[in-house]
Amino acid sequence: MATPTSRESSEMKEWHLKGQALEMDWVKALDVADAMSCFEESRKEHPLKVLVLYGSLRTTSYSKLLACEFARILERLGADVRMYNPAGLPVKDDVSENHPKVVELRALSQWSEAHVWCCPEQHGTITAVFKNQIDWIPLSLGSVRPSQGRTLAVAQVNGGSQSFNTVNTLRILGRWMRMITIPNQSSVPKAWTEFDSTGRMKAGSLRDRVVDVAEELYKFSMLLRDHSAFLVDRYSERKEKQEKGRLLSQAEKEAEKKTDVAATG
Template structure:
C-alpha cells in the first residue's frame, strides 16, 4: 500500500461540517430547460418549479437557451455563452429539465451543459452545487432523460439530490393559461423542489469543504513544490 502524503492527508474536521457560518441571502437556484419550441413543456415545468422554489424562499433565475450556439461553433465570448456561465457561477443550486427525444435528452439541453466548463480559471463553477433533474415526455412515463442528466450531474461534480420528476404526456398536464393542473405529477415537482431547497440549505455553506479532495490537495502541493524548486535554480 503506498504511503499517503502526510501534508495532504487531513483528518475530517467536524466543525466545518456541523457549524459553518450561516449565509444570510436566499438560496440561488438556476433553472435550465431543453426546448426552444414556442410552447415548450420543459419550460412550463421549469416555470412551475421556479414558482414553487420562490414560495420556499429561493431566488431563481431561468436561462433561455434560444440563440445559444452549438458547442465549438462559436467563441466563448458569445453573449449567450457568457450569460449562461455567469448564471452558473451565480447559482448555488440548479434544476435541469429536458424533454425526452428519441429516448434521450435533447440536443438543446446537452448543448447548455456542454458550454459549462469544469473549470473557469481556478474556479469550478458547478462543483459542490446542488442539482435536481426532471424530464417531460410526449408519451408514457420514461426516465431515460433524467438518468442521463444524473450522469452529467455527477460528471460536473454536482450534489444531485435523490428525488426526481418525470411528467408523462405533458401536453395534457397544462391548462389554457399554461399553468400545471393539480395532479400527482405536480405534487412530485413540489417534492423535488422541497428536497432541493433542503439540500441546498444543508450544503451551500459546506460545499467547498465537502468537495475538498486529498488527491487534488496532493497535486496542488506537488505543483507548488515544482515552482519553488524552479525558482531556486
C-alpha cells in the same frame, strides 16, 4: 459575485404572474412552512441562489412550462431564482467562448448554489438543446469549478407514456459535473395533458411530486451549501495546487504531457 444580468433576471421575470393569474396562483396557497422553518434566519440573510435550465426552443415548450413551475415554487420557498433562455446559444465549438450567451450561462452557473434541470425526452434521451448548455459549462475556469458542489434536481417531460431515460441521463451528467443530485425527481408523461391553456400545471399527483422535488432540493441545498467546499475537497486537487500553485486546465495538462514526452523522447 455580483448577480449576473440576464434577459430573464429582470425585476419582472418570465415566470412571474400578473392580475387574475396571480390571484389564482396555486403556488401561493402551498403550505411549505415546514420546509422553510429550519432555515428562517439563513433564508433572510442569504437566499438560496437557484439556476433553472430547460431543454427546448419550441414555442410551446412543456419543459419550459415545468421549469417555470419549479421557479415559482422555489421563490415561494424564499430562493433567488434565475432561468436561462437557451435561444441563441451557439453550438459548442472552440471559437465562441466570448459569445454573450456563453458568457451569460457561465456567469449564472458560477453565481448559483443549486440547479434545476428540466428536459424533454427526445428519441429516448435528452435533447441537443439541453446537452449544448451543459457542454458550455466547463469543469473548470482556471481554479474555479462552475458546477462543483452545487445541488441538483432533475425533471423530464414526455410526449407519450412515462419514461425515466432522460432523468437517468441527467443524473449521469450531474455526477460528471461534480454536482450533488438529490434522490427525488419528476417525470411528467403525456405532458400536453398535464398543463392547462394558460401554461399552468393541473392539480394532481404529478404536480404534487414537482412540489416534493422543489422542497427536497431546497432542504438539501440549505443544509449543504455552507459545507460544499469541504464535501468536494479532493486530495489530488490539493496536491496539484501544492505542486503547481493552482489547478491546471485540461489544455494545460495535455500540453504538459506533450512536453514531458518530448523531453524523455
